[in-house]
Each structure stands twice: as C-alpha cells, then as structure tokens.
Amino acid sequence: MSRNKPTLQEKIARLRASFVNQLPARLEEAQEQMKLLKSDPEMNRVSAVELHRAFHSLKGTGKSFGFIDLANVAEQAESYTQQLIDLPADKTPSGWPDTLVGLLHQLASQVQILAYADLDNNHPQDAPFFDVEKTSSMQISSDSPLIYICDDEPDQVDHLANQLRCFGYQIEHFNDTQSFHKAVINKRPDAVIMDVFFPHGPTAGTDELASLKEITGQQLPSIVLSGRDDFEARLSAVRAGCSAYFVKPAKPLDLAAVLDDLMNDKPDEPYRILIVDDEPDVAEYHGLILEESGMLVYQTHKPEVILETLRTFNPDLVLADMYMPVCDGVEMAAIIRQVPEYLGLPIVFLSSETNRKKQFKAMQVGVEGFITKPVIPEELVASVALRAERMRTLRSLMARDSLTGLYNHTTTTEMMNTSLAHAMRQQETLAVVMIDLDKFKAVNDTYGHMAGDQVIVALARLFKHRLRTTDVIGRYGGEEFALLLKNLTPEKANQLVNELREDFSKIIFNAGNKQFKVTFSAGISFYPGNNRSEDLRMAADEALYKAKEQGRNQVVLACAGGKHDD
Numbered sequence: 001m002s003r004n005k006p007t008l009q010e011k012i013a014r015l016r017a018s019f020v021n022q023l024p025a026r027l028e029e030a031q032e033q034m035k036l037l038k039s040d041p042e043m044n045r046v047s048a049v050e051l052h053r054a055f056h057s058l059k060g061t062g063k064s065f066g067f068i069d070l071a072n073v074a075e076q077a078e079s080y081t082q083q084l085i086d087l088p089a090d091k092t093p094s095g096w097p098d099t100l101v102g103l104l105h106q107l108a109s110q111v112q113i114l115a116y117a118d119l120d121n122n123h124p125q126d127a128p129f130f131d132v133e134k135t136s137s138m139q140i141s142s143d144s145p146l147i148y149i150c151d152d153e154p155d156q157v158d159h160l161a162n163q164l165r166c167f168g169y170q171i172e173h174f175n176d177t178q179s180f181h182k183a184v185i186n187k188r189p190d191a192v193i194m195d196v197f198f199p200h201g202p203t204a205g206t207d208e209l210a211s212l213k214e215i216t217g218q219q220l221p222s223i224v225l226s227g228r229d230d231f232e233a234r235l236s237a238v239r240a241g242c243s244a245y246f247v248k249p250a251k252p253l254d255l256a257a258v259l260d261d262l263m264n265d266k267p268d269e270p271y272r273i274l275i276v277d278d279e280p281d282v283a284e285y286h287g288l289i290l291e292e293s294g295m296l297v298y299q300t301h302k303p304e305v306i307l308e309t310l311r312t313f314n315p316d317l318v319l320a321d322m323y324m325p326v327c328d329g330v331e332m333a334a335i336i337r338q339v340p341e342y343l344g345l346p347i348v349f350l351s352s353e354t355n356r357k358k359q360f361k362a363m364q365v366g367v368e369g370f371i372t373k374p375v376i377p378e379e380l381v382a383s384v385a386l387r388a389e390r391m392r393t394l395r396s397l398m399a400r401d402s403l404t405g406l407y408n409h410t411t412t413t414e415m416m417n418t419s420l421a422h423a424m425r426q427q428e429t430l431a432v433v434m435i436d437l438d439k440f441k442a443v444n445d446t447y448g449h450m451a452g453d454q455v456i457v458a459l460a461r462l463f464k465h466r467l468r469t470t471d472v473i474g475r476y477g478g479e480e481f482a483l484l485l486k487n488l489t490p491e492k493a494n495q496l497v498n499e500l501r502e503d504f505s506k507i508i509f510n511a512g513n514k515q516f517k518v519t520f521s522a523g524i525s526f527y528p529g530n531n532r533s534e535d536l537r538m539a540a541d542e543a544l545y546k547a548k549e550q551g552r553n554q555v556v557l558a559c560a561g562g563k564h565d566d
C-alpha cells in the first residue's frame with residue numbers, strides 16, 4: 001500500500017519528538033559531568049566547559065522547537081557555568097555545586113513534564129513554520145519555452161516562427177484572438193507575440209491581452225508586433241502590460257533578444273546551503289525550513305569534514321552552529337578562510353549566542369552574520385537568500401563572459417576537470433565539443449565587428465535554449481565555444497551537435513540593409529576513451545581542425561588515440 005510523503009508539519013513533529021526522546025540521555029550525561037566536577041575540589045574546568053556546551057545546546061534547540069520553559073532553565077545553567085569558567089583558576093566560589101545541582105533538578109522536572117506532554121497539541125510558540133512561501137524563483141524548467149504568436153498575416157508569421165524555432169523556442173501560431181484565448185486558458189505559454197489590429201477591432205489584439213489579465217489575474221509576458229505605429233496602438237500596448245513594441249517588419253533576432261529578457265525573469269538554480277551542526281535534529285529542522293522555500297540543503301554534523309564537503313557540494317552559503325565538540329564555529333570559519341577559493345564564501349552562524357564580544361571575535365575571521373535562535377522561518381529564509389544571492393552575483397561576474405553570459409575560458413576549463421572527475425566516479429559518459437565559427441574574420445571584415453558580436457550572442461542564445469541545464473556551455477575564446485554534454489552516447493552527441501549546426505546555419509543576420517548567414521564547425525571527444533581532461537580537449541581540438549580542413553560547416557567525432565569518425 002502506498003503512503004503519502006510526510007508533510008512539513010509531520011516532519012517537524014517527528015523532529016520535536018526525537019528531541020524529547022533524547023532528553024533523558026542528555027540529562028544523564030550532564031549529571032555525569034556534574035559528578036566529575038563535584039569530585040574535584042579544584043573544579044575540573046574541562047568538565048565545566050562540557051557542561052556549558054550541553055546547556056547551551058539544550059537552550060538553543062529547546063528554543064528552536066518551542067520548549068521555552070526547558071530552554072529558560074538551560075539558559076540559566078549555561079550562564080552560571082560560564083561564570084564558573086571565567087573565574088581565575090585559584091578562585092572557586094563556595095556553594096557552586098548546590099546551585100548547579102538545583103538547576104539540574106529543575107531541568108529534570110522539565111524533561112519529566114515533556115515526557116508526558118501531548119506534543120501534537122503543544123506547538124512551538126513563536127515559529128510559524130508552515131507559512132514559509134515557496135519563492136517562485138527557485139523552480140527550474142528545462143523544457144523549451146513555449147511562445148504563442150497571434151497574428152492574421154500568415155506569411156510574415158511563418159518566417160518569424162521558423163527563425164525563432166532555430167533558437168529552440170516552441171512556437172504555436174493563431175490566426176484570430178478567439179482561438180488564441182482558448183489556447184491560453186488551456187495551456188499558458190511562457191510568452192506571447194501579439195498583433196494589435198484584427199478585422200473585429202482596431203486594438204483587438206491588445207484588448208485580448210488586457211482581458212486575459214483580468215480573467216486570470218496574471219500578466220502574460222507579451223510583445224507587440226504590429227503594422228500600426230500610432231499613439232493609440234502603442235498606448236493600448238502599454239495598458240495591456242506589454243514589455244516591448246515592434247513595428248513590422250521586425251527582425252527576428254531583435255524579437256529573440258527581447259524574448260530572452262522575458263525568459264530571464266525565469267527561475268535560477270536553487271541556492272545551495274551547507275548546514276554544519278553537530279546536532280542532526282537541529283540541522284534537519286533548519287534544513288526543512290530552507291528546503292521548503294526551494295533551497296537545496298546539505299547537512300554535515302562533523303566540522304572536521306568541512307573542506308571535503310565544500311569541494312563536493314560547492315555551497316553558496318554555510319550556515320553553522322557556533323558551539324560544536326571538535327572545534328567551535330569560529331575555528332571552523334578560520335579554517336575555511338585559509339583556502340583562497342573560499343575567501344568570499346558567506347558564513348553565517350545560527351546560534352543562541354548573544355554575547356557581543358564573542359560575536360565580534362567571529363566577525364574578525366570573516367563571519368558574515370548571526371541569526372539568533374530560535375529562528376523565525378521567514379527571517380532565516382530572507383537573510384540566507386540575500387547573502388546567497390550576493391555570492392551568486394559575485395561568482396557570476398568572475399566566472400562568466402560579459403558579452404554572452406556563458407562561462408569564460410577559466411571556468412570552462414575548471415568545469416571540464418570537475419565534470420570528467422564526476423563522470424569517472426559515477427561511471428557516466430562525457431562529451432567535450434569544441435566549436436569554432438567559420439570564416440568569422442570575413443564576417444567582421446564585411447559586415448563590421450558589431451554584426452560579428454550579434455552572431456556570437458545568437459549562437460550563445462541557441463545553446464542556452466537547446467541544451468539541458470546539466471550541460472556546460474562555455475565561451476572558450478573569441479569565436480570559439482566549448483560544450484560539456486553529460487550522459488550521451490557518441491551517436492546522440494553527434495546528432496545533437498549536428499542539429500544545432502543546421503539550425504544555426506538557417507539564422508538570418510542583418511547588417512544595415514544586408515543579410516547574411518554564418519556556419520560553425522565542431523569536433524567532439526569522449527570519456528571513456530580519453531581519460532584526462534587535457535586529452536579530451538586536445539582530441540576535440542584535433543577533430544575540429546579536421547572539420548575545418550574537410551570544408552567547414554560539419555561535425556567530426558574523435559576516437560581515442562587520435563583517429564576520427566567522420
């Protein structure tokens with residue numbers, strides 16, 4: 001019999017119950033430490049530090065799960081042990097064991113109360129867990145964008161639709177607003193290209209967009225493409241919320257550029273958050289809140305594996321506990337900062353520590369901020385998202401080419417290494433494709449450098465639309481591109497690159513009143529067969545050279561050992 005997946009409430013209820021189940025063992029441990037402390041007339045400071053950590057953790061987790069009475073007693077005990085630790089070695093206050101024993105008794109009665117409490121009806125007091133909104137910016141769609149064109153002049157539309165299809169857009173054409181209306185209600189497109197004038201009304205197209213907005217409550221991303229170039233038509237487009245207005249005949253490439261901008265409002269990859277907390281339940285709880293908002297979370301409970309985990313998970317932000325047994329959060333942050341690659345990685349402490357001096361010490365090793373326990377889910381999500389976004393922007397500036405937004409040479413080379421290592425570990429295949437525009441010098445010389453740039457941008461756009469999000473697209477040099485295609489057979493990779501080549505060769509570019517087309521050549525190499533990333537690159541380069549030699553506008557497959565399958 002199949003069971004539904006547990007809801008967030010159910011998962012959190014389980015975590016709270018698990019915390020309560022662990023309380024007797026934790027209390028017993030604290031009592032053991034207390035015995036050690038009492039047996040030592042000099043007061044063993046190691047045990048005092050251990051006790052302090054145990055109380056601190058009970059306070060933080062207790063607050064997070066909404067067990068406020070328990071957390072309050074733990075806080076008093078934490079503060080008292082801190083005073084003991086801070087005293088000079090030769091000064092031990094009389095009566096200290098009684099105070100601590102008293103606090104431990106109070107904790108024991110709280111544990112008893114919780115053991116018999118009805119946890120289902122005892123929800124945390126200040127944590128509106130279930131209202132964390134799923135931010136729409138976190139979902140990824142790998143499908144080709146769907147564009148509806150509504151226009152009653154089929155000749156013009158055919159050419160536009162064919163050009164846009166070359167970029168990987170799915171195009172559906174409607175001759176009248178009625179069939180367009182039905183189609184939108186049935187399946188909402190990613191964007192619309194709409195004419196203004198139709199036989200049944202001078203602004204029937206834009207009126208239709210406005211009425212759809214009213215009916216559905218949502219604005220359709222839309223562009224106007226019209227024969228009209230007058231104030232009334234343009235105003236109707238503004239009022240219908242259209243993003244751009246083109247007068248016929250418009251260049252398909254210009255429309256594709258605007259469509260790209262509209263698509264760019266689409267989601268990014270989810271933020272990657274690494275949680276380091278020695279208490280699995282606490283890590284799980286904070287992880288649930290972040291996952292619920294669409295982030296990708298990885299947890300580790302051991303600060304000693306931090307560097308390996310950073311390498312494999314590559315987070316946008318580290319959310320760490322401040323007190324952990326092997327090393328504390330500040331020490332762990334200092335270790336992270338020793339690695340130049342992670343100098344800019346945001347580290348945020350999630351802690352019940354409110355001591356300013358301690359917070360300042362953490363800031364000195366480059367910790368970005370503190371989120372105080374118990375967390376308010378919305379605040380946790382907002383402050384993590386804000387910092388992770390900043391990290392993304394910074395990384396993107398460093399890793400991407402400014403003309404195309406593709407990965408630059410350095411990043412592409414790094415990704416070739418990591419993709420190959422990943423393919424080897426997972427026993428997957430990897431295809432490296434080197435692509436070079438044909439006779440591009442002549443394009444620049446004949447039509448100008450700006451026209452040449454337009455070609456480079458168009459090819460980048462074609463790759464972005466047509467390849468999977470798991471594939472890597474890099475601008476390897478001026479007019480040279482590199483693709484890393486995962487898990488494809490040589491036949492499939494060859495077929496895919498040939499389709500891209502054919503579609504690209506059909507795109508019509510404009511320079512002044514001249515029109516021209518451009519082609520590219522490609523060489524493909526594979527793992528397995530080439531087992532070092534340098535070999536993969538060289539084999540793909542040689543195959544590309546062969547494609548150029550054989551007449552350009554073609555794809556050549558490289559085999560291991562430098563042979564080619566033409």
Ligand SMILES: Nc1nc2c(ncn2[C@@H]2O[C@H](COP(=O)(O)OP(=O)(O)OP(=O)(O)O)[C@@H](O)[C@H]2O)c(=O)[nH]1
Binds near residue numbers: 439444478
């Ligand atoms: N417009 C523009 N041109 C570029 C850019 N980067 C490189 N190029 C030009 O690309 C051309 C490359 O020319 P070549 O290496 O001689 O090769 P080709 O003319 O493409 O000929 P084949 O590769 O043999 O087909 C040079 O004219 C460069 O100036 C760029 O960012 N924008």
